Each structure stands twice: as structure tokens, then as C-alpha cells.
Amino acid sequence: MRALDWQRFFQQQRDEHRKMVFTTAELANVAQASPGVLNVALRRLVKQGVLARYAAGRYGLPGAVSPEDLVPTLDTSAYVTAMYSLYRHQIITQAPTEITCFTNRRHNRSRVRKTPFGRIVFVCVESAVYSTPQDGVMASGEQAFCDFIHVCRKRGVRASSLVTFRNMDRLDRQSLAEILIRYPVAARREATRLLAKNGLMMPG
Secondary structure, eight states: OOHHHHHHHHHHHHHHHOOOOEEHHHHHHHHTOOHHHHHHHHHHHHHHTSOEEEETTEEEOTTOOOHHHHHHHHOTTOEEEHHHHHHHTTSBSSOOSEEEEEESSOOGGGSEEEETTEEEEEEEOOTTTOOOOSSSSBOOHHHHHHHHHHHHHHTTOOGGGTOOBOOGGGSOHHHHHHHHTTSOHHHHHHHHHHHHHTTOOOOO
16 A cells, blocks of 8 residues: 555544554554565655554554553553543643553553553552543543542552642542542542642532
8 A cells, every 4th residue: 555545544544433543453454464564564654754653563643643542452441540631631730751541451561551642551450449431531530639649659659749739629529539439548548638738628
């Protein structure tokens, strides 16, 4: 396939099917080419700026893919949460260089994936904490806050030492109360303390 044919294919998939990321296996099937021939073609297309390599074996149109598009292709059980999600919801001021994803799968060697967005880190969490968002792969502000507290405690650091919280009044206290029940006692106490420090008292 020529570069123009690849461009048309990717644009058609994006416009008609909202598909943004493709594996090398999918592309080999489209091109009807062997892995060796395809890899040569992909390197050429990336060099020409027709395609972008977003992770090992994951390609898409340059500038058209977000972490939310990429994560499900790496782990269908994963969702984006913690610091990255808090930043997207404008609950913290610091832009993260690492994207934390909670999953119920163990990744072993592929737990950390290098991408143009920064490192994507898959954290396998206990079943009580694991909860896929109702809408998409991005955790809500309330869930991301609880997940951030939880992952910080697992790493032996205080959340407040890593970020500056803001707009805490945007968090729904009733949702927080319902979500926090799933977490260990220490995480619940830390979350309640941080909320109180920012003027948010949990429902009695």
C-alpha cells in the first residue's frame, strides 16, 4: 500500500468507526503483508510522518491519539486514574509525566510502557478497589482522588507531598463517601483528612 492509501485507511477508520489505534497484526491483515515486509513499511511511514508509533506494536495517525485511545489496546481491563485523571479534571495543578492505570491483570514485564505521552504504568489492584468507570476509560474526579491516595500509600508517600490540590469543591461528597468504602482503613483516613483540610466534610 502507498502512503496515501494508508492515510485514507486511517482517516476512514477514524471517521466511520472512531478507531484510532491499530496493532501490527491488524495492519498486516490490511496490507496482506508478512510481518517483515510490514515492519519495513511502518518504519518508512513513521519517518515520512504518515503514521506515529504510540507504543510497541501500536500505530495511529500523528497527533490523533490520546492516552484514553491507547490504554484499551494495551489492556482491555485497564482504566486511567490517579494523578493523570486528577489533572484532567483540574483537581491538581501539576501535570503528570506518568499515566497510572488500574487493572485486574498482572502485566509482569510489560507493566510499564513507554509512549509519547510519558510512561503508562499498569497497577494491578485488589478486586475491592478495582472498578471500571461507567463512561469510558477515564476515572471520575472522585474515583481518581481515592485511587491516588491508595497508590501513594502503597508506594509509601503522602499524596499531599506530591501535588497541590485545587477545586476540591467540585468533588461530590456523597460519591466520595460511597467510593471510599472500598479502600483500606488507612487510605480512607488519609482521604478524609485531606478533604477536611480543604474544607470538605464527609456526610455523617
